[in-house]
Amino acid sequence: MTRKSLQRACVIAISLSLLNLGSPVIAMAGIIDTQTVIEAGQRDADLATIRAGLDRTDVRQQFTSLGVDPAVVDMRLAALTDAEIAQLADEMQQMPAGGDILAVIGIVFVVLVILELVGVIDIFKKT
Amino acid sequence: MTAKAAGAVVGALLAAGCVHRPPLIEPVLAAPAEPVVELSDVPFFPQRDYQCGPAALATVLSAAAVAVTADELVERVYIPGRKGSLQLELLAASRGFDRLPYPLEPTLPALLSEIAAQRPVLVLQNLGIDSVPIWHYAVVIGFDATTDHLILRSGTTQRMETSARRFMSSWKRAGFWAIVILDPGTVPDGADRGRYVEAAAGLEAARRYDAAARAYDAALRRWPDDPLALLGLGNVNYARGNLVDAEAAYRRLLAVDPAHFIARNNLAQTLLDRGDLQSAMTEITAAQASIDDLRFAPLLAATEAAIRQALEKQERPQR
Numbered sequence: 436m437t438r439k440s441l442q443r444a445c446v447i448a449i450s451l452s453l454l455n456l457g458s459p460v461i462a463m464a465g466i467i468d469t470q471t472v473i474e475a476g477q478r479d480a481d482l483a484t485i486r487a488g489l490d491r492t493d494v495r496q497q498f499t500s501l502g503v504d505p506a507v508v509d510m511r512l513a514a515l516t517d518a519e520i521a522q523l524a525d526e527m528q529q530m531p532a533g534g535d536i537l538a539v540i541g542i543v544f545v546v547l548v549i550l551e552l553v554g555v556i557d558i559f560k561k562t
Numbered sequence: 563m564t565a566k567a568a569g570a571v572v573g574a575l576l577a578a579g580c581v582h583r584p585p586l587i588e589p590v591l592a593a594p595a596e597p598v599v600e601l602s603d604v605p606f607f608p609q610r611d612y613q614c615g616p617a618a619l620a621t622v623l624s625a626a627a628v629a630v631t632a633d634e635l636v637e638r639v640y641i642p643g644r645k646g647s648l649q650l651e652l653l654a655a656s657r658g659f660d661r662l663p664y665p666l667e668p669t670l671p672a673l674l675s676e677i678a679a680q681r682p683v684l685v686l687q688n689l690g691i692d693s694v695p696i697w698h699y700a701v702v703i704g705f706d707a708t709t710d711h712l713i714l715r716s717g718t719t720q721r722m723e724t725s726a727r728r729f730m731s732s733w734k735r736a737g738f739w740a741i742v743i744l745d746p747g748t749v750p751d752g753a754d755r756g757r758y759v760e761a762a763a764g765l766e767a768a769r770r771y772d773a774a775a776r777a778y779d780a781a782l783r784r785w786p787d788d789p790l791a792l793l794g795l796g797n798v799n800y801a802r803g804n805l806v807d808a809e810a811a812y813r814r815l816l817a818v819d820p821a822h823f824i825a826r827n828n829l830a831q832t833l834l835d836r837g838d839l840q841s842a843m844t845e846i847t848a849a850q851a852s853i854d855d856l857r858f859a860p861l862l863a864a865t866e867a868a869i870r871q872a873l874e875k876q877e878r879p880q881r
Contacts, residue, residue, distance in 0.1 A: 465831030465865040467824045467858065469763045469794040475857060501643025511638060514654035516767040523650060531736065532646030533686055533699040534612035550691065557728040558689040558696060 470516050490517075490524040497527050585710040586726040590671040595678060600704030600713055601625070604682045606720045607632035614717055615639050615647025618699035619655060621715055622684045626743040628659045646697060649686060649739060657765050660773040662746045664761050667754060668738030670730065674705055679750060681742045682715075688735035697736065702729075746777035749784045759790045766798050774798045787818045793825055800832060808832050823849040827862050834869050839876060842869045 491512055498508045512520065523530075550556045591597070605624045609617035609632070616635035623630050638655040639647040656663040666672045666683065676683050683702045690696035704713035705726075712729045714722045733740075742750070746765065749758055762777035778795040781788055796811030812829035815822055826849035833842035846866045853859060 465834065465861075465868055466797060466800055466828050467861055468767075469790065469797050470767050472790065472793060472824055473760060473763055475855060498641070501641050503641055503643075504637060507637045510658075511651065511654060514657045514768040515650060516764050519650045519654070523648070527648070528644075530648050530650075531686060531688070531695065531697040532641060532644035532648055533615050533618075533697040534644070534646030546694070547690065547696075556689065556691055557724070557732060 490520045493524045587710050588707040597707040604703045606715050608718045612645040614699045618684050618701050619652050621701045622682050622743045625682050626661050657768040660770050662744040662761050662777050663741045664744050666740040676742050683740050686736040686739040687732040746773045747780045749780050755785050771798045771802050805832050805836050821852045823853045827865050831865050839873050
């Protein structure tokens with residue numbers, strides 16, 4: 436898995452560097468980027484940048500299926516690091532999504548009122 | 563039987579918080595500190611529907627001199643299908659405004675010292691319980707050590723006072739997650755080096771290169787030899803096409819750590835781009851000799867191949 440990914444990265448890196456020879460436009464081909472170094476320091480497994488392309492596609496799909504406007508998805512993805520993208524790809528459905536107490540209805544509400552009254556939780560405003 | 567009943571009553575009283583408990587804020591305030599701080603100028607954006615994420619983020623961004631409203635942030639951080647916003651997207655959106663989202667050390671003293679430094683703190687709370695979580699973002703704008711209360715902008719409440727103890731339990735259930743929004747030239751007192759530099763690297767990853775460079779510069783003023791900040795500064799300059807500055811940063815890092823094969827690889831690439839092929843070859847050869855993480859070997863080999871090819875092309879010109 437790791438080896439295969441690295442081989443792929445190698446091929447991509449070489450292809451890119453070949454494409455850019457003699458061109459004044461600078462690609463990041465030969466540069467090892469900062470995120471990759473951070474990732475490598477934190478994990479033994481494969482380097483996140485190598486997976487990033489796949490993960491971004493996956494996260495883009497998840498976002499749109501959750502109702503995010505496709506027109507802004509890329510802008511949102513562009514501001515995330517590769518490690519963050521990888522984390523989203525794996526856990527987007529389980530991550531805390533800060534919303535509001537209005538989401539609480541019915542029986543859950545009753546349970547919460549009871550918990551509130553005995554002081555276990557604190558969701559209702561006091562005056 | 564009676565003793566048992568009495569025990570139950572005591573237990574209920576304890577649970578209801580009727581028994582005196584020691585304060586939380588006063589003992590952890592730094593010695594010569596104001597007992598009451600409230601950042602009254604921090605604006606308020608009342609949340610709509612489930613949108614406490616955009617509201618809380620607009621609050622801290624505005625306090626960091628970004629002209630933005632909660633409504634404008636909805637399309638950047640709100641996920642309709644989750645009826646909420648993810649922590650990672652709050653970070654990402656802040657980068658989009660050239661601000662540095664800095665995750666705080668997960669402690670009350672860290673939170674209080676940011677307030678004392680005039681920075682409101684965006685926090686995640688779990689207002690429910692672990693099995694029925696109710697995730698909520700709010701902004702802490704003050705504290706009162708005399709009453710042991712924190713002051714928040716929260717939901718539709720412009721000024722909410724909550725006891726430190728209650729706040730701590732909801733904050734704890736959310737993993738003590740908190741961020742401040744910094745101008746990239748600012749490093750908080752007592753900032754954690756690794757956390758700050760990684761936050762700067764987040765700006766770089768989001769391609770906010772000028773902001774990232776300012777953050778790396780600020781980091782290097784505080785920690786002059788930090789390897790990651792030096793590497794990042796080199797990479798940001800490379801990305802901006804400032805090859806001279808990129809080379810200078812890589813060389814500065816290599817002066818600190820001559821065995822930094824990644825800096826040497828990047829230096830070699832920079833020299834290649836500048837047309838100094840012989841020096842590039844010397845550096846990539848040295849990089850490969852000092853490599854100690856073989857996962858990077860293919861990347862170094864790719865750089866070497868590019869340099870070699872350029873050399874061959876130079877030696878045997880077309881036609």
